Amino acid sequence: MTQNSPQFDPERIARELDWNLLRTFVVLAESHSVTDAASQLRLKQPTVSTALKRLEDRLGRKLINRSPGHYALTEAGRLLYREAVEINGSVLRLSTLMREMTDDVRGHVRIAMASHVVSPLIDQALAKFHTAHPRATLTIDVQSSAKAIAEVAAKRASFAICLVGDHNPALEYRRVFREYFGLFCGPPHPLFKRENLAISDLEGHGSVSFETDRLQDVLKAVTVMRAQVALGQKITGVSSHLEEVRRMIVAGLGVGPLPVHVAARDVDDEQLWQVPPYEDLPAIDVYLVWSEKAVKNRAEQILLDGLLEVIESTPLEDRSYR
Known part of the structure; x- marks a missing residue:
């Protein structure tokens, strides 16, 4: 089957592809088995298997190789997962963005934070943000640095404050x-x-x-x-x-x-x-990591701007703790 086949027509895929199938696939891709994914989705295993089969039929590609003791994404599955994570993150944020369209800043900010990050710069930015926008809310999830960056890439976290190894070109980095x-x-x-x-x-x-x-x-x-x-x-x-x-x-x-x-x-x-x-x-070095591609609510953008402002206005020697 060629890439010009009607099977791969972009208009047909966009018209027929169910976003719920993509959400299910993201969970499948991050799981160790269909049974594991079904448990996370609170669905029966046959329902999840059927959803995977429907998605594979829609796309004309096998996405997961499954056999006794073996469960791995195919090349097409890995490609779809990278795209589906971003799509799923954007869809999840839609209702939040609509709900927060008010005169007051009432948005929720979720920070993925490495364990025991201690810096007066961060405390200063949080205090200033809360004073100016008391209706906004905040969640700080303590995670490994790798997991924190993955949460930002998947648009499940507003931004991360963590250690950084290799730089993902899709993300932005600023040393805190x-x-x-x-x-x-x-x-x-x-x-x-x-x-x-x-x-x-x-x-x-x-x-x-x-x-x-x-x-x-x-x-x-x-x-x-x-x-x-x-x-x-x-x-x-x-x-x-x-x-x-x-x-x-x-x-x-x-x-x-x-x-x-x-x-x-x-x-x-x-x-x-x-x-x-x-x-x-x-x-x-401890970094602030965020995605420019992620659509941010007002609270997220204001706090991110506040952090960047306090970083840029403070010389590195005053941000080095010996």
């Missing part, structure tokens, strides 16, 4: 602040409160860290630091949430990395103790 990571231990650890420690004193001790603490990931600089002090071989605990990494460090599970400015209060409260190295600490 720079933080520096040091290594810390907790009260049960044998190095706690020991003065005049050298890097050699850390050798052989176990460590805890972040799931993204890998050479190919966003905390590569932290991975290198751990390797330099011989903490790379024995990792006793990992988490994608800073609070849980901190919990494991305080509990004595091992030496672990934390942003120095975030750990400062715990150091003062004698819950954490910084260990070498003390100089040339790895710098990690």
Whole structure:
């Protein structure tokens, strides 16, 4: 069947394609099986299988390869998923946009936030926004940085504040602040409160860290630091949430990395103790990530503009927390 066949006529597809089928396909693409997708959609499995078959018939392409123990998108399925995610996100926002067409700014803003992002710039922008628009509402979802960016790309989040690895050309990025990571231990650890420690004193001790603490990931600089002090071989605990990494460090599970400015209060409260190295600490940048393609409600646009304004009016040295 050629691409010029009536089967692929754009007008016919636009006329006959059911948006509900696209919504179902997005869930199917993000699931591990039809059964899993049916559970999320609260539908019976045969209903979901029929919807997939109808979509494949409409498009004239197989979208998911299914067999016992195997469930994967085809090339056509991957292409459709990329487009369907954006379409589905736009449709979901329509009712919200219509509801918020009032004189007051009453929109809802959903921020996908990396774990324990600490910056007075963000607090300042949120305070100013709430004072000016008290009827607007806000949700902050704490997620891994990769998930936060995916939520923005899928138009399920207004914007994200997180760490960034590879830049998606479809999204916009602006550095909010720079933080520096040091290594810390907790009260049960044998190095706690020991003065005049050298890097050699850390050798052989176990460590805890972040799931993204890998050479190919966003905390590569932290991975290198751990390797330099011989903490790379024995990792006793990992988490994608800073609070849980901190919990494991305080509990004595091992030496672990934390942003120095975030750990400062715990150091003062004698819950954490910084260990070498003390100089040339790895710098990690935290970004504001958003999509220019996403149609924003008034509240989203106002808060985004407020964040960009406070970032651009503050020199980088004043946004670097050592």
